[in-house]
Amino acid sequence: MRQFAMVTMLATLALVLALPGMAQDVVELRMTWYTDGNEDEVMRDLLDRFEMENSDIRVVMDNVPYQAGILEALPVQLEAGEGPDMARVTNLGGLAGFYLDMSPWLSDPAYWEDSFGGTLGWLRLAGDTMGIHGFPTQLTITGPIINRTLFEQAGVAVPSDASAQVTWEEWAAAANEVADALEIPFPMAMDRSGHRFAGPAISMGAQYFDGEGHPTIAGDEGFRAMAELFVNWHLDGTMPLEIWAANTGYAGANEEFGNSQVVFYMSGSWQVGQFTDQIGDAFDWEVVPNPCGAGGCTGMPGGAALVAIGDTEHPEEVTRVMEYLASEEILGEFSARTLFIPAHKGLATSGVDFETDLDLAMNALVTFTAQVGTLEQTAFDLQAYPNSRIVFDASRDRLTQAIVGELTLDQAIERIQEDIDEQLAELMGG
Amino acid sequence: MxxxxxxxxxxxxxxxxxxxxxxxxxxxxxxxxxxxxxxxxxxxxxxxxxxxRIGYFFVLPNLLIFGIFVLFPMLLNFYISFTSGTEIYPQDRSFVGFGNYEFLFDCENVFEPNSCNEDLFWRGVYNSIFFVVVQVSGMVLVSLVTALVLNGKIRARGFFRSVFFYPVLLSPVVVALIWKWILQRDGVLNSLLIALGGDRVQFLVNADWAMLWVIVISIWALMGFYTLILLAGLQAIPAELYEAGQIDGTGRWQSFRFITMPLLMPTMFVVLVLSLIRAVQVFDQVYALTGGGPGTTTHFIVQYIYTVGFSSSIKRFGLAAAASVLLGATLLVLTLLQLRAARSNESG
Missing domain, CATH: 1.20.5 (Single alpha-helices involved in coiled-coils or other helix-helix interfaces)
Structure with a gap:
């Protein structure tokens, strides 16, 4: 009896010790993610399905705030070699040095080139023409969204109904007319972002680069023209000081727009999903073509991309996750459920069956998509420039100082140039 | 029974x-x-x-913690202030000597931030000086008056002591969010003003109002702590001195001037040193309330360090480290001056 008990105990112990080894090793991958609308839920759902089919991989999503998590903390983590395995980023070229080239592990690299084309170049360092580092989760286009209901209530004609080419001044006049008639606090608003400002500036003729490809704002007449209009709009009350003057970093006016406090809101296509959820059909919100100036009628292209991080200890597993998420079927579902415009050529050709019954949302997506062909080459060049974030941030911060009167417009432009030059020098090691 | x-x-x-x-x-x-x-x-x-030597054994754990978490980072920061580049690890960074300090001090006229190469640093410096002078003066005065009132025989004294201390328990970000809710365009205060027939005031967008509110809120949030210290100082003054004064026919002002103030002075110095250091380090509350704005009106030196080192697109750790070394040195000098003044006050 005693021997039997001893044998039983030893057998149980052996089984307990062997169990962990018998279980399949599961690789845990971390993905840093931010969300504007419902894309965190959609991505989690897609990853859950991936994990069911691939029991050896588990993906943990770290949902972080955009400003603090993606713009501020992630670059430091990457520089320290403490980054995640994958991340959703918007500073596409600025972080290119930290990305993993997945080419050796991809089962079909040609699919990526065929499907994502030039946007893969936004994720590459200068001189790199072959690396495949990730894929755009969405293509974004900046542009204005108006509150048509307010125009109707004020009895003011929407300028773009009569002409496809409306100037910024004409829109400002119409928005002011609506705001005056209905006592709306903010006729126009623009996200606090140099990227958002760039589209209008290029429309006014801004070049952003000199002949040698160096970012050059000083002496750029188009930039100055838009900056002057922009500063004056803040001074005469056309635009609210609350967004640009009383904030640091990025700030949006989406809440004000959603509360019908803004007539004309310069933002971008990523707002469609959020407005569908939060505004719905409470009032008629509508995307209108980008206003025009001497340089065209352009917004800015852009996007967010899911990238693989070079410091990962599991490049093969990371590539498997990325291949799954970048597949036409899965990316199509992601776009349909999030109302994001896909950067995938196949999906662009076949079309995405966006999951919304709201005509306002469908119309908004159609209008934004139609503007892809109207974007100026300068806008693409600026977006593709790896250090565009330096140009955008310097423009944003110094124009704010001009708005509140700390600098004259000329001083602000001079400072933007100095900031760009100094930071580029720092990037080169001082 | x-x-x-x-x-x-x-x-x-x-x-x-x-x-x-x-x-x-x-x-x-x-x-x-x-x-x-x-x-x-x-x-x-x-x-x-x-x-x-057994004493060293007892302080060793504390010394180790101090060395790892305070002294080592300080020395590392000092070294980084002499380097440039965006790399994080010291061995990867380029040594530039006093380059960062020269860059910060490169001014045509040091009193005119726009004439300086790094104008935002000098704006931060001057904003901080203004804030420190006004906020610390206000803080000491308000705390002293409150402590004197709470030290008197008033009704519900215990309740009022708790009320004044309560904001100290709140996180600076919570304080900022509460006041933002009160002061914003459609906030409580503006609603009240409009209801009373007044006009809307842009408290956080107008430069003068923004600085004023930043100062008022920081005093409101912290005065309870300093009041408590001063209250302890007041209660340590022997009651016999006041009784003797009364026998000699002193009035309330004379009692305050010749008994309370001299005996409270050591406590006042403690309050002054603590509030001064805290005021120079102001950041989180203001960052959450105004973001340093409008423009750079409430952009203080610590926010400059944070922005340059951590939140800008290119993180200039060397420049941020140099600015923080200068800030540390300034705090050290101020503290030493005050300690010296306190000692001479005690001996005199």
């Missing part, structure tokens, strides 16, 4: 006291056991080190 009730009552009273005595005895035994164990542990070390 009365006797039986009396016995029961004394038994009821006796039970807690017996429990308390037992607990006391238990704790004493536990403490004695702990001390014995400690002695067994320490005795051999004491024999080896000697009585004079």
């Amino acid at each position: 009365t006797t039986i009730d009396g016995n029961l009552q004394s038994e009821r009273q006796g039970l807690p006291s017996r429990l308390s005595a037992a607990l006391e005895a238990g704790l004493a035994a536990l403490f004695a056991g702990f001390m014995n164990a400690l002695e067994i542990l320490v005795r051999p070390i004491e024999r080896r080190l000697g009585m004079e």
